[in-house]
Amino acid sequence: MTKPIPLLEKIGKEGRVWGDLCEQYGVDNPDPPWRVFLESTCEVLNEGSCVLPALERRDEEDELVDELYKHIPHPERQVLALAHSMILRGIITEKDLEKHLKTVTERLNAA
Amino acid sequence: MSNSHDHDHKAAPMVDEVSDFEALEVAVRELCIEKGLFTQADHNEWTEYMHTLGPTPAARLVAKAWLDEDYKQLCIDDPVKASLEVGINWITSMPSNFGTPSDYCNPRILVDTPNLKHVVVCTLCSCYPRPILGQSPEWYRTPNYRRRMVRWPRQVLSEFGLQLPEDVEIRVADSNQKTRYVVMPVRPEGTDGWTEDQLSEIVTRDCLIGVAMPRADRKADDKRPVIPAIHPYGH
Numbered sequence: 001m002t003k004p005i006p007l008l009e010k011i012g013k014e015g016r017v018w019g020d021l022c023e024q025y026g027v028d029n030p031d032p033p034w035r036v037f038l039e040s041t042c043e044v045l046n047e048g049s050c051v052l053p054a055l056e057r058r059d060e061e062d063e064l065v066d067e068l069y070k071h072i073p074h075p076e077r078q079v080l081a082l083a084h085s086m087i088l089r090g091i092i093t094e095k096d097l098e099k100h101l102k103t104v105t106e107r108l109n110a111a
Numbered sequence: 112m113s114n115s116h117d118h119d120h121k122a123a124p125m126v127d128e129v130s131d132f133e134a135l136e137v138a139v140r141e142l143c144i145e146k147g148l149f150t151q152a153d154h155n156e157w158t159e160y161m162h163t164l165g166p167t168p169a170a171r172l173v174a175k176a177w178l179d180e181d182y183k184q185l186c187i188d189d190p191v192k193a194s195l196e197v198g199i200n201w202i203t204s205m206p207s208n209f210g211t212p213s214d215y216c217n218p219r220i221l222v223d224t225p226n227l228k229h230v231v232v233c234t235l236c237s238c239y240p241r242p243i244l245g246q247s248p249e250w251y252r253t254p255n256y257r258r259r260m261v262r263w264p265r266q267v268l269s270e271f272g273l274q275l276p277e278d279v280e281i282r283v284a285d286s287n288q289k290t291r292y293v294v295m296p297v298r299p300e301g302t303d304g305w306t307e308d309q310l311s312e313i314v315t316r317d318c319l320i321g322v323a324m325p326r327a328d329r330k331a332d333d334k335r336p337v338i339p340a341i342h343p344y345g346h
Contacts, residue, residue, distance in 0.1 A: 011131045011132065011135055014131065015130055015131030015132045015135075016128070016130045016131070016132075017130070017132070018126075018130070018132075021126045021128060021130060022126065024126075024128075025124050025125065025126045025127060025128075026124040027123075027124050027125060027126050031246075032126075032130075032132075032133065034132075034133045034136045034137070035246075036158055036161045036162060037136055037137075037140060037154075037158060038136050039157075039161055039246065040154050040157035040158040040161055041136070041139065041140050041143065041154065043157045043161075044143075044148075044149040044153050044154055044157055045143065045148065045149070047157075047206075051148050054236070054288075055235065055236055055288065058235075058236035058237060059235075059236065062236075062254055066254070073249070074249045074252060075132075076132045079132055079135050079136050079139070080132075080135070082139060083135060083139050086139065086143075091143075091146070091148070092139070092142045092143075092146070096142060097138060097139070097142065100138045100141060100142055101134055101135060101138040103138075104134045104137045104138045104141065105129065105131075105134045108129040108133070108134060108137065109129055
């Protein structure tokens with residue numbers, strides 16, 4: 001059984017998924033605009049540095065989704081799984097991510 | 112100089128809110144850059160490439176093949192060369208300039224006949240012919256589709272609304288890191304005299320994966336339900 005990561009668990013529970021936002025704002029794009037950035041991140045992690053090979057990441061994504069993120073749609077579950085895989089490998093730490101996430105959230109919401 | 116073009120135009124609605132998931136994507140990406148795993152320039156190059164992807168080239172390839180038997184044969188014999196004619200270079204169009212482990216340049220075109228239906232899956236993960244078909248749909252990635260399509264293709268196709276007579280053979284092509292498949296469906300009735308442009312409009316993404324058949328009156332893919340697996344893969 002994979003151990004939950006509290007930060008990601010919280011985002012999974014409290015974060016608003018694209019489908020809900022689309023409904024509220026009357027948008028009909030099937031994918032959030034950030035999906036393409038996420039796909040690119042996965043590509044460059046696989047391609048250049050081979051930090052996270054594609055097949056390994058996808059296998060792990062399947063497991064993580066099944067065990068922890070089953071009720072979260074794609075691509076939200078993909079970004080959670082990517083962050084989870086990176087923390088599991090020690091590429092980033094939960095603490096670093098939490099700190100940077102706070103900075104990013106403040107920056108993106110700045111008036 | 113007239114500038115009236117933009118005054119009457121109503122902008123499409125946008126989501127005016129940053130979700131936690133969006134912030135997470137940015138945070139993960141920026142931490143990777145900070146740690147030197149890749150550069151912003153590397154990332155930009157991939158993003159620009161991703162933005163060029165979609166199902167249009169594959170639809171065009173099928174439409175051309177329907178109209179030109181020689182081109183159809185080229186699609187079967189040398190899909191890389193055939194793809195060049197619809198603007199896709201499997202070898203050099205990617206930022207890496209030699210394909211990638213996840214988009215390896217070995218495409219195959221699977222030609223349907225009235226008695227043979229092909230359908231594509233990736234049982235291992237979600238390998239997909241992205242250079243010519245764009246990003247895979249959500250349902251294509253689900254363990255449910257991947258696991259069941261290889262076992263009960265007729266049943267799964269019927270869930271997509273594709274009821275095939277018993278005398279139609281179904282072949283399931285399992286994609287992998289080396290080989291990517293695109294289905295060339297049978298040209299539908301009611302399209303005699305149509306141009307390549309007209310034909311390419313009815314070759315939807317789902318037709319190219321093999322879970323739908325082109326129809327003269329249908330130009331877009333319907334939204335598909337994503338059914339969670341009852342017995343998930345690996346358990």
